[in-house]
Amino acid sequence: MWRLNRVRHKAGRQGDSLEEFRLKRREHEKALRQARRDRQLVSKRLLLNEDEEQPEVTMDTTSGEQVVVSLFHRLQHNGPERESHLRALSKALRDPSAQLTFIKQENSMHLLVGLLTGSNAQCRLQAVRCLHELSHSLDSKVAPACLPATPYLLTYLSGQSTKFTELCLYTLGNLCPDGVVKEKLLAQGIIPALANCIENQRHNLAVVEAVGFTLSQLLQSKDAAENIIPMVLASSLPSHLLSVLTPDPTFGLAPAIECAWCLHYLVCSIEDNSPMTQQLLAHGALSQCSSLLVSLGGAVAEGNKEEGMELLVCPLLRCVGNLLSSCPVDSLSARVGDVRLVAALCALLQAYFHTQPALARESAWVLNNLTAHSSAFCSALLTHNLIPGLIQLLPFSQGINTMILRVLANVAHKKKEFCVQLAQLGLLPALCATLKMADQEMVTLSLEVLFMLVVSQPQVVDEFVRQGGVSLLEAIQYNSEGEMRRRAAYLLEHHLLSYSSDCTVDDIPRS
Template sequence: MWNRRQGSLRPVGCGVEELRRRRREREAALRKARREQQLVSKRLLRDDTPEEAESGCVDLILGEAEIQQFLWSAQRGTEEKEREGALASLRRGLQCPETQQTFIRLEGSMRTLVGLLTSNQALLQLEAARCLHELSHSEQSAVAEACLPATSYLLTYLSGHSSDFISPHQTVLEALGYALSQLLQAKEAPEMIIPSILGSTLPQHMLQLLHPGPKLNPGVAVEFAWCLHYIICSQVNNVLLITHGALATLGLLLLDLAGAVQRSEGAGLELLVCPVLRCLSNLLTEPAVDAVGGQMELRDERVVASLFILLQFFLQKQPSLLPEGLWLLNNLTANSPSFCTSLLSLDLIEPLLQLLPVSNVVSVLVLTVLCNVAEKGPAYCCHLWPGPLLSSLLDMLAFSDTEVVGQSLELLQLLFLYRPETAQAFLQQSGLQALKRHEEEAQLQDRVQALQQTALRG
């Protein structure tokens, strides 16, 4: 998802500030594209029995009369088991597109379903919530739109809990959190849903659910972390979330997740760490983050150390999450000399270089982080060379991927500008020959030529 970097680096006649401006413009465009891609994530939350999973939905297509009967039994059944059974049958039927269409055409069906969430019976609440999230992840636009009027009731229900927002029925909260996360991906969400959420007490409640400690419920936390992620991606009012302490809460949760890895308690960790990393990454791109003091809340070496603990865990167990962690590291170091200093003082350059061979996407992000460090000036470049960095960059120039090579050229240019001795070492290690293989590549020609000139002048 990071393969859209464009533009050329023309260092001849360009100052450092101009180079930095161009990098920031490219990254801004990249972040926008990334947020748009992240707004689609249809995740199913089902625990059907094997028998249900095998049966499929062919035999569960329900007609109007059957749906009405199930809703009537759920509302007015004389026995608790009868009411729960009726909703369970309806929920299984709502896994079928045909039943979903029939359900939304019935007058009052959605209102009845949401009303059942107010029941004082936990299992009945849970089945009603499951019905709602079966509807909310529908691929049919008409079904998703029919769910929108239910949002206000859902918000009222979720916001109506105690100040601790700790319901006795965690499975209900988990299912409702899932349903809300799906509704937040609707194209109407920025205008019709998110303003209502931000105008309620729900954001504070969400953050309480994500605060590490003995009350943290992993399943519930996962669902509301995704809710928070979609709200942040929509950029309706992220400053409000920052003033509510979102950065501080998510930073503490990141530390807690890294601690769980160190204690070998990382099973299923990726389910929570992915939305947490995305939330932090996207909040850090807010222009007003410093103005409201948000950045100060994360200026802690422990954040960088914890992130590297997670990166090592991903490398061994979940390589697909490496880009998420590296994107956060990029956003931490982009405008913060203090985070770059932490990276150097904790001797994390070599562990970062060890990630280069994983994939082209990872390589580009690693090199981008190193560019963030190098552009901070001569004192920072002194920590980057001498060392293994130059030989790693020469290896990167052997790649055919233009993104990897382009980012390598950018990093070399910064090193040559701030640490001229690097240029001589580059020449001595056959650097010009490494550049020659890219002289005919249209996207790289200008940067190759500029780097050759800088190296020879140095």
């Protein structure tokens, strides 16, 4: 006789069934990570002078190229006007055609590197601004042309002024997505240089933010898992990234956002249960990210949703959701540290449900991973009266309702007492609605949850029948195919047969 399959859980399975489930889960998580990795896009940042924020008149292409050639020839001659010529050159290099014109000039980069390494501090600053403008180019020829300057940019990360260090970092961050430049930077020691920089400048959040940007550009490389992440984990960078996660009340969210995305790129590029994942867990990545989500969820619940907060919430959710898959069940509570995380996730789900459904879906995904592991977190959903809010979201789609139904299935799977409480909180009428949906996944999940409810207590069966549940199951049995039909038939035969209007045992399909 066909037996109802349980909702996917890490616990509660035996033998081959458990191993099959784990294999499917690993493949599913791998697909999720790959999809996220494929959708990650490197970006470029352009720092403006504080005194140049006003819009400038854009020169035409021909005049821009002529200006660059003229300034290049003037810079070849030493003199007191060199600084002003460099300043003018940095502005002219904002024109893409002017950038190509400059790198085509013989010895142009040699000249710029000479000014970058010279004794005149102001000329050094303007020279790095010129390099910064070049690094922002989208033309594939420009980044390799800047290679002669990269050793000096790395060297300057250990000193100079804050403004100078920021410019060097963002210039390196703009250049490193180019494959040739990235390989050279790795060989030149960019990872230890970034680690030293963030360690020496940990109180300067503008520099910390720039380090996070540059590191995130590197971590998005396709070969990051093999060639970059091991070096990052062997350095002091993970502990520094985690220490920056708490937003600064005066500086804002930006440094925490950059560091959180770095952590996400680290986590999503590593295989589940690998030594590198365990190393991140040992650093406290799960507990730190969870703790910050509790704070952010609490703020959102009180109506304090700071602008840009979603840029921090998203990588934190992804870190926690992926790390949960590698965290041993017996140490989950200690790693997460606070059952209030379920309340925070529900608050974030509700807050972003209408405005950013993708982020709400991420919140529900983490909630699913959390409740699949632990009875304590399932119990917290009931204790904090969070179930009614989740039930209200079941009629909505965009993938959120299926994930929420999985969460409710996790709760029902843990204890019969939980099933009774779910029924008392109004889950049966909601299931009557979801059983009518066209979404086959929703109907199949609804049948699984319904099975767990009806076997928990006779009163649940009576209540389901009073709400017209038998006719719903009969409709599914006669109008559906495959898995849904078998599940509906099983429920009718074994638990609702005495209530069925026209169904006999001989009518029940068997497999």
